[in-house]
Amino acid sequence: MKRKLYTLLLLTFGLLAVQAEAQHKIDLVKGANAIVKLEETVFTVNSAGSGTTRIKTIITILNESGKEHARLQVAHDRLNKVDYIKGTSYDLAGKKIKSLKSSEIKDVSAGAGDNEILDTRVKYADMAHTVYPYTVEYEYQTTSSNMMFYPVWVPLASSKLSVEKATFQVLMPKGMKLRYRETNLQEKVKQSATATHDVYSWEVQNLTPLDTEPYGPFMAEVIPMVRTAPADFEVEGYRGSMESWQKYGHFINQLNAGRDVLPEATKQKLQALTADTKDPLAKIDKVYNYLQSNTRYVSIQLGLGGWQPLEAGFVASKGYGDCKALTNYTQAMLKEVGVPSFQALIRGGENEPAIMTDFPSSQFNHVVLCVPLQQDTLWLECTSQNESAGFSGSFTGSRKALLITPEGGKLVNTPSYTAADNTEHRTVKVKLDENGNGTANVISRYTGEEHETYRDLIHHYAAEEQRKWLYSNIKVPAFExxxxxxxxxKGRQPEVTEKLELSLRQCATLSGKRMFLTPNLMNKWTTVPNTVEKRKWEVVRNSAYTNVDTVVYEMPVGYTLEFKPNDTEYKTAFGTYKATTKVDGQQVTYIRSLQMNKGRFSPDTYAKMIEFMNNMLKADAQQVVFVKNIP
Incomplete structure (x- = not known):
């Protein structure tokens, strides 16, 4: 009896295991364009200055949308070599379609623009097939002599992708320390050892495609990931440590040492330029204007030059440099006129995820200059010929930067831009005729981050291109x-004033004896995100701004008000909206103000944000109705 019961239990557990495995396979396919059957990443540190990375991937391409995963790109440069690349493809039955030939591996420059000088290249292979599904297997190995960077393991690297199994191993020589940071993992690290190395191992299984959510956090916050970084490292003879931000700053000081020497001719120009100037802020303005008038940005990434600036003398003689070189040059010029400053490493870019302050490592892609003043601190973007001194904006504002001081690195905040700083104030005067057509005179003033699009429009586009841009971006149904x-x-709070004269067609619509006018002419809320049942992640808004529109209409003679919408106001954590409409004889005055806040909100507030946006959409579409007087 016991043996029969035991056999029955075995059969039951076996059936459950088969059912679970079948369900896993169904879940992996659902919503996926490709499935990673197996990915193995092995990073072996040979010394403080050398390491190898071997990656093997077996991935099944399910449909046309997944064919990007049949391609392989491996970057290399003077400090990172590709040892080998292998590839094989298989059909649905597992029969080999082809093996990758050396002649099929393309080697192309990674440069994409005329203002780039770099030694980074990309080895590129494509094993796409025309009959789905099919499987591609790649294996390659790289060797690096730039040990500033250890791998970041991201097994679920894109949406519409699932992962059956992925592993990551780091082999550290005995006595060398590995620093790592785990996020969103099924299991934590497992440690073991060989005779020569300490081994750190991670594994994930059965990761289904990521379901993105509107206004969700950055992907890096929600996917499984392991970041690794050295404690001590070496690159081209320079030794450094990342055990703290301070120590990392000492390494940057090594790279910068002695590279701030200016030519005598440049020194004389600077002394003459500031001879009658005592105020440090005025000196900064003159030096910054000199920089913008005499240099241009060129990305120069050659070997260690990706992190070490070109000498100030090179920039002075050639008139160009990358962010490091131009920042170093500006620092040297300010030093010459008696103004101290500090370089700062930063992750530049609009809507970039914040750096991990608790994990000192090379997380930066840009360099700016910080100038402490007695009452304030001035930040200079040294790569732009057009930017205002002291304005960081959406590219480098509202984030952490690593200040490089003589005492080492120190995390500081760059200027933060609020809804009160990023504004659009617009005044519109419209005169309508009896057919609902009209003319409009528009004056709009944009400040802070709101001015950036118009600043770039002014500097980078000719008049005719500006006109085309206006036709594409003015939110009026029919106009000329x-x-x-x-x-x-320019200024620390720069602004752009835009003046328009528009001819409007059917600004108001006629129906019988009635004229229907939508008073919100140019700034309607038009989009509302989809509803998400059981939202998982926080609601994240990365921008803050204030819009105020005042629109005054002169109605044609002979019309009398029949209907006016009630004044509207909505106050939420996400923002505040208010609209008022007043009618005085033939004059309609519409005032709309909207302040949107940035921040992170709990998942259960998402429905309230949708409600707020729907309310704005409806309010912006409301109409004033006039009826024609008939004698």
Whole structure:
């Protein structure tokens, strides 16, 4: 009896295991364009200055949308070599389609623009097939002599991808320390050892495609990931440590040492330029203007030059440099006129994820200059010929930067831009005729981050291109641009004033004896994200701004008000909206203000944000109705 019961239990557990495995396979396919059957990543540190990475991937391409995963790209440069690349493809039955030939591996420059000088290249292979599904297997190995960077393991690297199994191993020589940071893992690290190395191992299984959510956090916050970094490292004879931000700053000081020497001719120009100037802020303005007038940005990434600036003398003689070189040059010039400053490493870019402050490592892609003043601190973007001194904006504002001081690295905050800083104030005067057509005179003033698009429009586009841009971006149903003009006022809070003269067609619509007018002419809320049942992640808003529109209409003679919408106001954690409409004889005055806040909100507030946006959408579409007087 016991043996029969035991056999029955075995059969039951076996059936459950088979069912679970079948369900896993169904889940992996659902919503996926490709499945990683197996990925093995092995990073072996040979010394503080050398390491190898071997990656083997077996991935099944399910459909046309997944064929990007049949391609392989491996970057290499003077400090990172590709040892080998192998590839094989198989059909649905497991029969080999082809093996990758050396002649099929392309080697192309990674440069994409005329203002780039770099030694980074990409080995590129493509084993796409035309009959789905099919499987591609790649294996390759690289050797690096730049040990500033250890691998970041991201097994679920894109949406519409699932992972059956992926492993990551790091082999550290005995006595060398590995620093790592784990996020969103099924299991934590497992440690073992060989005679020569300490071994750190991670594994994930059965990862289904990531379901993205509107206004969700950055992907890096929600996917499984292991970041690794050295404690001590070496690159081209320079030794450093990343055990703290301070120590990492000492390494950057090594790279910068002695590279701030200016030519005598440049020194004389700077002394003459500031001879009558005592105020440090005025000196900064003159030096910054000199920089913008005499240099241009060129990305130069050659070997260690990706992190070490070119000498100040090179920039002075050639008139160009990358962010490191131009920042170093500006620092040297300010030093010459008696103004101290500090370089700062930063992760530049609009809507970039924040750096991990608790994990000192090379997380930066840009360098700016920080100038402490007695009452304040001035930040300079040294790569732009057009930016205002002291304005960080969406590219480098509102984030952490690593200040490089003589005492080492120190994390600091760059200027933060709030809804009160990023504004659009617009005044519109419209005169309508009896057919609902009209003319509009528009004056809009943009400040802070709101001015950036218009600043770039002024500097990078000719008049005719500006006109085309206006036709594409003015949010009026039918119009003609009769005149336009832009005026840029630089400053720590720069602004652009835009003046437009528009001819409007059917600004108001006629139906019988009635005229229907939508008073919100140019700034309607138009989009509302989809509803998400059982939202998983926080609601994240990365921008803050204030819009105020005042629109005054002169209605044609002979019409009397029949209906006016009630004044509207909505106050939420996400923002505040208010709209008022007043009618005085033939004059309609519409005032709309919207302040949107940035921040992180709990998942259960998402429905309230949708409600807020729907309310704005409806309010912006409300109409004033006039009826024609009939004698």
């Amino acid at each position: 641009v009769k005149k336009f003009a832009f005026d840029l006022k």
